[in-house]
Amino acid sequence: MSNPQESNEVRIVRATSAFDCGGRCPLRLHVKGNTIIRVEGDDHPDSNKQLRTCLRCRAYRKYVHHPERLMYPQKRIGEKGEGKFQRISWDEALGILAAKLKETKDKYGPASILLMTGGAYLASLHNGSLAASRLLNQFGGYTTHYGNLSSEGAVWASLVQYGSVMVGHGREDMLNSKVIILWGWDPARMISGTNTMHHLIKAKENGARVISIEPRYTDTAATVADQWIPIYPGTDTAMMAAMAYVMITENLHDQDFLDKYTVGFDLFKDYILGKEDGQAKTPEWAEAICGVPAHTITEVARVYATAKPAALMDCQGPARSAMGEQYNRFAATLSAMTGNVGKEGGSACGGLMGIPIGHMFRMSAIPPGKNPVEMTGPKIKGTLDIRDRVIKRIHINKLWEAMLEGKQGGYPADIQMAWSVCNNYLNQIGNSNKGDLALKKLPFFAVNELFLTAQARYADLLLPVTTAAERSDLTYAWPSGPYYTYVNRAIEPLGECKSDLEICDMLAERLDIENFRLGAEEEILKLMVAQNPVTSKYVTDFDKFKNDGIHRVKMDKPYIAFRKQIEDPENNPFETPSGKIEIYSQRVADMNKPQCPPIPKYMPTFEDRNDPLFEKYPLQLLTPHPRNRVHSELYKVEWLAEVEPHRLWIHPEDAEARGVVDGDKIEVFNGRGRVSITAFVTRRIKPGVVSLFEGAWYQPDKSGVDRGACANTLTKDAYSGGGAAVMNTSLVQVARA
Numbered sequence: 001m002s003n004p005q006e007s008n009e010v011r012i013v014r015a016t017s018a019f020d021c022g023g024r025c026p027l028r029l030h031v032k033g034n035t036i037i038r039v040e041g042d043d044h045p046d047s048n049k050q051l052r053t054c055l056r057c058r059a060y061r062k063y064v065h066h067p068e069r070l071m072y073p074q075k076r077i078g079e080k081g082e083g084k085f086q087r088i089s090w091d092e093a094l095g096i097l098a099a100k101l102k103e104t105k106d107k108y109g110p111a112s113i114l115l116m117t118g119g120a121y122l123a124s125l126h127n128g129s130l131a132a133s134r135l136l137n138q139f140g141g142y143t144t145h146y147g148n149l150s151s152e153g154a155v156w157a158s159l160v161q162y163g164s165v166m167v168g169h170g171r172e173d174m175l176n177s178k179v180i181i182l183w184g185w186d187p188a189r190m191i192s193g194t195n196t197m198h199h200l201i202k203a204k205e206n207g208a209r210v211i212s213i214e215p216r217y218t219d220t221a222a223t224v225a226d227q228w229i230p231i232y233p234g235t236d237t238a239m240m241a242a243m244a245y246v247m248i249t250e251n252l253h254d255q256d257f258l259d260k261y262t263v264g265f266d267l268f269k270d271y272i273l274g275k276e277d278g279q280a281k282t283p284e285w286a287e288a289i290c291g292v293p294a295h296t297i298t299e300v301a302r303v304y305a306t307a308k309p310a311a312l313m314d315c316q317g318p319a320r321s322a323m324g325e326q327y328n329r330f331a332a333t334l335s336a337m338t339g340n341v342g343k344e345g346g347s348a349c350g351g352l353m354g355i356p357i358g359h360m361f362r363m364s365a366i367p368p369g370k371n372p373v374e375m376t377g378p379k380i381k382g383t384l385d386i387r388d389r390v391i392k393r394i395h396i397n398k399l400w401e402a403m404l405e406g407k408q409g410g411y412p413a414d415i416q417m418a419w420s421v422c423n424n425y426l427n428q429i430g431n432s433n434k435g436d437l438a439l440k441k442l443p444f445f446a447v448n449e450l451f452l453t454a455q456a457r458y459a460d461l462l463l464p465v466t467t468a469a470e471r472s473d474l475t476y477a478w479p480s481g482p483y484y485t486y487v488n489r490a491i492e493p494l495g496e497c498k499s500d501l502e503i504c505d506m507l508a509e510r511l512d513i514e515n516f517r518l519g520a521e522e523e524i525l526k527l528m529v530a531q532n533p534v535t536s537k538y539v540t541d542f543d544k545f546k547n548d549g550i551h552r553v554k555m556d557k558p559y560i561a562f563r564k565q566i567e568d569p570e571n572n573p574f575e576t577p578s579g580k581i582e583i584y585s586q587r588v589a590d591m592n593k594p595q596c597p598p599i600p601k602y603m604p605t606f607e608d609r610n611d612p613l614f615e616k617y618p619l620q621l622l623t624p625h626p627r628n629r630v631h632s633e634l635y636k637v638e639w640l641a642e643v644e645p646h647r648l649w650i651h652p653e654d655a656e657a658r659g660v661v662d663g664d665k666i667e668v669f670n671g672r673g674r675v676s677i678t679a680f681v682t683r684r685i686k687p688g689v690v691s692l693f694e695g696a697w698y699q700p701d702k703s704g705v706d707r708g709a710c711a712n713t714l715t716k717d718a719y720s721g722g723g724a725a726v727m728n729t730s731l732v733q734v735a736r737a
């Protein structure tokens with residue numbers, strides 16, 4: 001048989017990308033020789049069931065075959081961060097990393113090795129974060145980070161309120177809703193499960209009233225909303241409290257539902273009516289905080305409480321903020337007050353939107369084992385109190401400070417070397433300028449990467465990694481589906497690239513770790529499907545699954561979170577200590593932490609509109625996820641860069657006050673940094689708020705101005721009471737450049 005890589009014939013390979021985005025597009029990759037020449041999408045004959053390909057996947061071949069892909073191992077020859085490297089062999093590269101790992105462990109102990117993992121590659125077998133964790137666990141341990149950048153606030157809120165993170169509905173269920181409130185949710189851009197937008201449009205055509213509550217007029221709102229209610233960032237809880245006030249005082253709430261399924265409503269009611277703190281949470285009170293007219297708040301409360309069923313769709317963006325978890329708890333409380341939990345056409349809120357049937361491979365990957373560093377000393381408790389969790393791990397948004405201050409600053413270790421696999425944290429966590437200092441101070445830094453990213457420039461050692469097109473794997477659709485995807489290897493690895501797993505295999509030999517290497521790729525994938533409790537139930541024909549590249553789970557009805565708990569409460573308690581929805585949480589009360597009240601509350605925060613800093617930096621900065629990238633991935637793909645030039649959204653009033661017109665070169669700055677960018681003057685944003693999509697590459701010039709305009713040059717490296725990174729809580733000022 002001839003080698004397909006040398007053939008002129010075009011083969012069609014069924015695969016997906018494995019980006020950390022909110023969808024998973026089934027792709028048909030047309031391959032000639034070792035090149036992807038064309039990308040086509042799902043060919044399901046029923047157009048209603050076709051999983052529509054996103055713009056990022058349509059540009060997939062431009063990413064895989066990008067001329068700037070790293071093709072061989074390199075070591076640093078210039079200053080740290082300068083980006084000057086020299087090509088070396090794999091043998092030398094692995095020798096350097098193995099020697100550094102051994103030397104650091106022997107001299108300073110395993111805790112001084114930091115493993116920076118990430119969600120960049122959402123697949124099972126070649127998931128580098130898991131492979132590297134498994135390797136270092138067997139090597140003797142390491143320090144790592146704690147906290148999910150995406151959704152820590154939402155996770156905390158869902159666990160408090162429901163004792164579960166599986167709070168989503170199948171997206172088809174939106175067709176059952178009479179009212180849909182998009183509360184900081186923009187699925188046209190961040191997908192939220194492939195085809196979510198398709199179902200939302202269908203719901204709209206079906207007569208649902210759609211309301212968007214957002215500082216920005218989003219693409220989703222522009223497509224389906226009847227009403228856009230602009231609100232100041234971080235103040236949603238004030239509006240939600242006032243909606244609860246309207247419902248209680250007008251007797252629109254569902255007292256029977258509250259009596260039967262919840263605990264603590266009376267205490268919440270006391271807070272809302274002002275019996276607790278002397279301040280009734282009236283619409284007028286809220287208007288002064290959130291900038292939404294009192295009559296609008298009253299109207300939305302009435303609409304939401306009386307339309308049955310209604311789906312309040314809260315998400316994670318507003319929760320990535322200084323009091324983020326309060327927003328998701330409040331949303332879930334409003335959902336209980338209106339009796340919309342566990343009902344068709346309703347929504348449980350909680351911000352996560354995951355359904356269990358769609359959500360499987362993350363759990364199925366080869367278990368990484370236990371970390372010896374975390375097995376000695378005080379235990380990391382599985383509690384809601386994150387003070388217990390940062391004893392041995394570093395909060396993800398504090399990595400730089402931990403590198404700079406070490407044990408003296410109260411962090412668990414003095415970091416001597418770091419190994420980054422599947423992330424670009426210099427770009428993606430708070431305060432990139434502090435990251436620049438930290439990475440310059442770090443004695444040794446190895447980075448597995450596909451591109452010379454903002455962070456990779458600081459590496460001492462660069463290891464080139466394959467894309468999902470160059471290996472076979474199982475990917476997962478987060479957070480909905482339900483379907484499972486099989487990635488058939490489309491091309492052989494380009495240049496000298498290897499997967500993280502192969503890199504770990506080769507390192508294991510040099511570190512004298514035995515039995516690390518797994519069997520043949522396809523055999524392991526087969527085992528993974530068979531052993532996973534979810535997939536093993538549905539995927540009975542592995543060969544068909546592999547051939548089709550997808551298995552769609554047939555369901556009679558869309559999945560509804562907590563359906564059982566509501567329909568048959570006697571036999572199905574919630575997983576909370578009380579067995580009910582906890583509007584008041586004793587577990588949280590016991591934490592005794594002012595930032596974490598036992599009932600959801602509006603609370604002022606740092607860098608809100610009342611912070612004294614507001615005088616100097618009078619604009620609130622939002623940093624949403626970009627449509628044309630997945631965070632910082634795909635940044636180099638020209639097609640996608642053209643889709644949306646990187647600009648700062650600013651309202652005409654704010655622009656005019658600064659003498660700025662559309663297209664002007666401006667600078668955005670605060671005490672943490674300064675970025676250079678072009679102004680996009682638009683009425684699509686609330687006055688007083690500006691917006692910069694995250695993920696543009698950090699490129700500080702000699703004077704310290706970030707020419708790439710990375711959002712995190714301006715954000716704070718802090719976290720909320722529930723552990724959320726605070727990417728949407730920053731004050732800035734804007735001036736003409």
Ligand SMILES: Nc1nc2c(c(=O)[nH]1)N[C@H]1C(S)=C(S)[C@@H](COP(=O)(O)OP(=O)(O)OC[C@H]3O[C@@H](n4cnc5c(=O)[nH]c(N)nc54)[C@H](O)[C@@H]3O)O[C@H]1N2
Pocket residue numbers: 020118119120121128149150151320420421422423424425427428429448449450451453465466500623624625630631632633694695711712715727728
């Ligand atoms: N300002 C602001 N910042 C944010 C957010 C925000 O809303 N605002 N959102 C946050 C959220 S939700 C998230 S999830 C994070 C994401 O943070 P990161 O995970 O750091 O973001 P990515 O840009 O996806 O970076 C992934 C990197 O891994 C590389 N990569 C891809 N596949 C592989 C692989 O198989 N192996 C290896 N070794 N590398 C690979 C890519 O080239 C890329 O450079 O960003 C957070 N940062």
Ligand SMILES: Nc1nc2c(c(=O)[nH]1)N[C@H]1C(S)=C(S)[C@@H](COP(=O)(O)OP(=O)(O)OC[C@H]3O[C@@H](n4cnc5c(=O)[nH]c(N)nc54)[C@H](O)[C@@H]3O)O[C@H]1N2
Pocket residue numbers: 020021022023149150151183184185186189190191192213214215216218231232233234235236315316317318319320321622623624625626627628629630631728
């Ligand atoms: N195209 C694309 N899709 C993605 C990603 C990507 O990088 N690119 N990333 C994926 C990942 S890892 C994640 S975690 C998810 C993230 O998904 P989300 O967290 O939902 O996305 P964001 O863009 O951060 O925020 C959603 C919306 O919230 C609004 N918002 C921000 N702050 C506030 C506030 O205080 N109040 C209100 N009412 N609204 C506010 C923003 O304007 C934005 O439109 O998206 C996933 N999907």
Ligand SMILES: [Mo]
Pocket residue numbers: 149150151
């Ligand atoms: Mo995320």
